[in-house]
């Protein structure tokens with residue numbers, strides 16, 4: 001896989017280099033130089049296969065130049081060792097449950113794949129590696145968990161103080177070992193900006209081997225392409241028009257879906273579903289991308305005001321907004337509608353959704369209403385127990401608590417606090 005920078009001023013890179021660097025040297029994000037489509041027969045052949053088979057077929061297509069066949073197979077099988085159910089809710093709606101990994105959110109896919117990719121590419125052997133990650137809640141624990149106990153590797157998690165759910169905070173601040181949590185006195189966008197600034201800092205890169213595990217790291221996106229193919233292949237009637245709705249914040253997940261489409265995924269359209277932080281739906285409508293400070297919502301992992309993957313979406317479409325609009329429709333939903341949706345889905349189907357997944361569900365219902373012949377998939381990105389503080393009052397009953405989450409809640413957290421200040425972060429990283 002050859003990668004180029006969205007800023008256009010860095011040399012083309014191998015996957016190993018791009019994963020290790022995180023950010024391209026010109027400050028841009030790495031995107032695949034080209035994505036070769038799978039043959040239509042190869043896509044059809046994925047139908048009704050289990051997740052590991054589909055993941056392996058797609059990963060082979062993408063990464064055969066980067067990894068030996070046996071290493072690739074080991075990586076895929078061990079990274080994705082949890083179930084990925086497609087649950088029907090009514091005749092035209094299917095929920096792709098991406099929250100059965102160890103930290104109960106879809107971020108486990110990218111984090112586990114990336115951790116193993118770094119190990120397989122032997123990039124953390126000589127100098128210790130510091131993995132810096134800004135989190136709006138779920139990335140921190142997924143990355144921390146994926147790298148926990150990995151030799152010669154230190155994970156530093158930046159999160160906005162008071163703006164993640166208490167359960168999420170517990171999950172990433174109780175890992176201990178080689179995983180440190182830092183509460184930043186600001187918003188997620190401040191954390192993301194600090195992480196990018198640290199990666200671009202010449203002094204730091206001279207003294208530390210630093211990489212990012214955010215969705216600015218292309219290694220995570222590659223892992224997310226596979227489940228779009230799986231969802232399609234598992235539908236009872238995939239020859240119908242298929243729409244996919246993606247609850248979005250930083251837009252890494254949706255970008256992976258667009259890459260899958262470029263690789264021949266037979267999906268007609270994607271819904272970019274957001275909460276009140278609707279800069280991307282507004283961009284699709286007006287043609288102007290106007291980042292702004294994020295507002296706090298109940299789907300806090302999507303409270304992003306300056307989504308970094310917009311640069312990748314633009315690069316994938318050569319900056320042609322009309323082409324992008326043909327593949328992606330924006331759909332924004334406030335907290336009241338999200339709560340109503342959680343209550344209604346529980347009442348009608350007995351199915352409990354977390355607030356992020358509910359935003360995706362709302363986006364899909366709007367699109368299905370406009371396309372009477374289509375069926376749709378919405379991505380469920382987190383287990384409802386991670387957001388039980390919000391979900392339980394809405395549905396009026398307890399959310400069943402998975403055992404691995406209950407265990408985390410009894411451990412002692414360990415957190416350092418810093419203001420939004422690069423020098424303070426650098427001191428922590430060097431210390």
Ligand SMILES: *Cc1c(COP(=O)(O)O)cnc(C)c1O
Nearest residue numbers: 138248249250251252253381382
């Ligand atoms: C991170 C996250 C999102 C947003 O995903 P992006 O790839 O940043 O758009 C949605 N839901 C949950 C639960 C998340 O943790």
